[in-house]
Amino acid sequence: MSILVVMEQRAGAWNRMSFETLAAARQFARELDTTASAAVLGHSIGPLAAELAPKHLEKVYAVEHTRLQDYTPDAYTIALRQLLELAQPSIVLFPQTYQVRDFLPKLAASLGKVAVSDAISHRVEDGQLVLVRQLFQGKVNVDSRFAGDAPHFASLQAGAYPPDQPAAPAPEGAAHPSSAVEKFAPRISPGDIRTRPLEPFRESQHLVDLGAAEIIVSVGRGIKDAGNIPLIEKLTQALGAELGASRPICDAGWLPNERQVGSSGQTVAPKMYMAIGISGAIQHLVGMKASRTIVAINRDPDAPIFEVADYGIAGDLFQVVPALVEALQRSK
Amino acid sequence: MKIVVAIKQVPSRDSELRIASSGKWIEEADFAYEINEPDAYALEAGLRLKESYGGEVVALCAGPPRVTQTIREALAKGADRGIHIELEDEDHAALDSLATARLLAAVLRGEAPDLVLTGLQSDDLGYGQTGPILAELLGLPHATIVMHVEKQAGGIRVKRELEGGWFQHVDMPLPALLTIQSGIDKLRYATLMGIKKAKSKEVRRVTAADLGVAGPEGVPAASVTVDRLYFPQRIKRAQLFEGDPQQAAARLVEKLRFEARVI
Numbered sequence: 001m002s003i004l005v006v007m008e009q010r011a012g013a014w015n016r017m018s019f020e021t022l023a024a025a026r027q028f029a030r031e032l033d034t035t036a037s038a039a040v041l042g043h044s045i046g047p048l049a050a051e052l053a054p055k056h057l058e059k060v061y062a063v064e065h066t067r068l069q070d071y072t073p074d075a076y077t078i079a080l081r082q083l084l085e086l087a088q089p090s091i092v093l094f095p096q097t098y099q100v101r102d103f104l105p106k107l108a109a110s111l112g113k114v115a116v117s118d119a120i121s122h123r124v125e126d127g128q129l130v131l132v133r134q135l136f137q138g139k140v141n142v143d144s145r146f147a148g149d150a151p152h153f154a155s156l157q158a159g160a161y162p163p164d165q166p167a168a169p170a171p172e173g174a175a176h177p178s179s180a181v182e183k184f185a186p187r188i189s190p191g192d193i194r195t196r197p198l199e200p201f202r203e204s205q206h207l208v209d210l211g212a213a214e215i216i217v218s219v220g221r222g223i224k225d226a227g228n229i230p231l232i233e234k235l236t237q238a239l240g241a242e243l244g245a246s247r248p249i250c251d252a253g254w255l256p257n258e259r260q261v262g263s264s265g266q267t268v269a270p271k272m273y274m275a276i277g278i279s280g281a282i283q284h285l286v287g288m289k290a291s292r293t294i295v296a297i298n299r300d301p302d303a304p305i306f307e308v309a310d311y312g313i314a315g316d317l318f319q320v321v322p323a324l325v326e327a328l329q330r331s332k
Numbered sequence: 333m334k335i336v337v338a339i340k341q342v343p344s345r346d347s348e349l350r351i352a353s354s355g356k357w358i359e360e361a362d363f364a365y366e367i368n369e370p371d372a373y374a375l376e377a378g379l380r381l382k383e384s385y386g387g388e389v390v391a392l393c394a395g396p397p398r399v400t401q402t403i404r405e406a407l408a409k410g411a412d413r414g415i416h417i418e419l420e421d422e423d424h425a426a427l428d429s430l431a432t433a434r435l436l437a438a439v440l441r442g443e444a445p446d447l448v449l450t451g452l453q454s455d456d457l458g459y460g461q462t463g464p465i466l467a468e469l470l471g472l473p474h475a476t477i478v479m480h481v482e483k484q485a486g487g488i489r490v491k492r493e494l495e496g497g498w499f500q501h502v503d504m505p506l507p508a509l510l511t512i513q514s515g516i517d518k519l520r521y522a523t524l525m526g527i528k529k530a531k532s533k534e535v536r537r538v539t540a541a542d543l544g545v546a547g548p549e550g551v552p553a554a555s556v557t558v559d560r561l562y563f564p565q566r567i568k569r570a571q572l573f574e575g576d577p578q579q580a581a582a583r584l585v586e587k588l589r590f591e592a593r594v595i
Contacts, residue, residue: 104464105465108555114459117461130559141562145556147553147555147557197502260497292594295584308569310571311588312573313581324584328585331585
């Protein structure tokens with residue numbers, strides 16, 4: 001039994017979520033009494049792979065090919081299948097990124113498997129790994145186990161595991177104080193790749209820099225209608241705050257995309273973050289949970305947003321927000 | 333362009349869920365079902381493509397008899413015909429994404445569409461895998477989290493969403509499979525005329541046995557097993573102020589000023 005973690009990079013820069021998965025892989029390996037290795041795919045990724053050498057891994061695979069320069073699901077699937085044959089891991093772990101969502105199901109299906117996608121935690125029971133996933137948009141949890149022959153596949157939700165610390169001390173009696181980087185050149189023919197990706201781009205010309213704001217007030221589905229946004233703007237004025245939003249608000253066109261906070265928008269960590277009418281889907285939480293003080297106003301006292309908030313008012317935002325504006329003005 | 337949209341029926345979002353006594357699934361009896369919201373966007377994208385380029389939209393859905401309602405709604409919105417893969421209640425609860433995709437793929441091989449569309453993920457299981465698995469089973473190129481589709485010489489150009497506000501165009505030949513990002517278009521409502529027309533549209537019913545994807549030979553061993561379902565323990569760390577909005581607001585402002593010192 002061994003664990004392989006597939007790290008993600010784009011144009012020579014790590015996707016930081018990879019380090020959460022790396023830390024999880026090492027933890028799984030410890031608890032299952034086995035070893036962890038890591039792989040990174042791309043072109044000219046030697047320096048990135050070398051950064052993983054001091055991570056107390058059994059092996060680091062640098063999977064190198066010119067046809068891996070730009071991500072395609074075809075090339076990644078082909079390269080990883082060849083790597084799995086070589087490395088023979090029992091469990092293959094991925095960060096649940098948009099890219100992983102694109103190729104992991106295909107890779108697993110090509111081997112007759114289903115990946116346990118978006119796992120949030122784990123435990124080891126009788127030497128077996130039990131992974132916890134969320135069903136019904138976080139309302140229900142499910143414990144899952146792998147069955148049948150290796151390799152088994154899983155991806156981990158953003159924020160589920162704290163990221164690996166670059167200078168983590170070697171565990172007592174670690175067998176692999178620093179690991180050798182092994183170069184692997186998969187065979188990929190031009191005909192294997194059926195899609196042609198073009199250069200990534202950003203859409204907004206004038207990006208609202210939410211990252212620079214000291215106070216952000218964000219609004220979500222609970223606002224019900226675009227016509228109610230001025231109510232929130234009164235609060236942003238009273239607080240001297242920047243206005244943010246959860247995804248549904250931007251999708252509906254009620255606020256421009258550049259105000260979106262979350263995994264598909266901006267990641268922010270202001271002095272104070274106030275979430276109004278936002279239930280707290282994980283995609284939103286990953287974009288704001290590092291804020292120093294979090295305040296939530298939501299009708300549902302069981303909403304997940306109250307799990308990350310420091311202060312909360314469980315109530316109707318259409319009553320609470322005007323009351324809050326008044327209280328702020330009074331206390332000036 | 334011949335388009336098949338794979339849709340799923342799920343419990344409506346505000347359902348009060350209860351865990352079944354087996355612990356392996358939820359109690360299915362007593363709530364309303366609706367189209368999986370991400371699939372509603374895939375259907376919308378399919379209907380818009382048909383309006384731009386002509387052709388046919390077929391709604392494909394696997395599930396117990398109750399999913400007929402969801403197929404009818406798709407027909408009322410403008411899909412030309414439906415295909416219902418009939419499953420028993422127990423069967424469908426036990427199916428993982430790969431098993432479901434095998435059923436869908438068996439139908440899709442016969443239909444041979446130019447484009448297969450589906451939602452990003454389901455609101456119930458949330459695996460987010462059926463689309464790319466289908467592409468693999470059918471040998472089709474694919475793209476996920478697609479915001480826009482445009483025909484061009486030799487195939488299509490799609491706009492994919494990447495993380496952190498980045499996007500990317502991808503060119504690919506047809507036939508292909510796409511998973512559609514939610515929220516990209518405004519969803520249409522069924523018109524009265526549409527509902528009337530839907531009644532005369534064809535819904536073909538097939539079973540797993542018809543498709544040769546039934547029994548121990550057709551269904552390979554699952555690679556993931558379910559131990560049990562349960563409600564998560566909520567760990568609330570917020571200091572919650574409830575009751576009268578004026579008082580709650582005043583207490584919050586006091587805390588923010590003197591305890592958190594952020595205003």
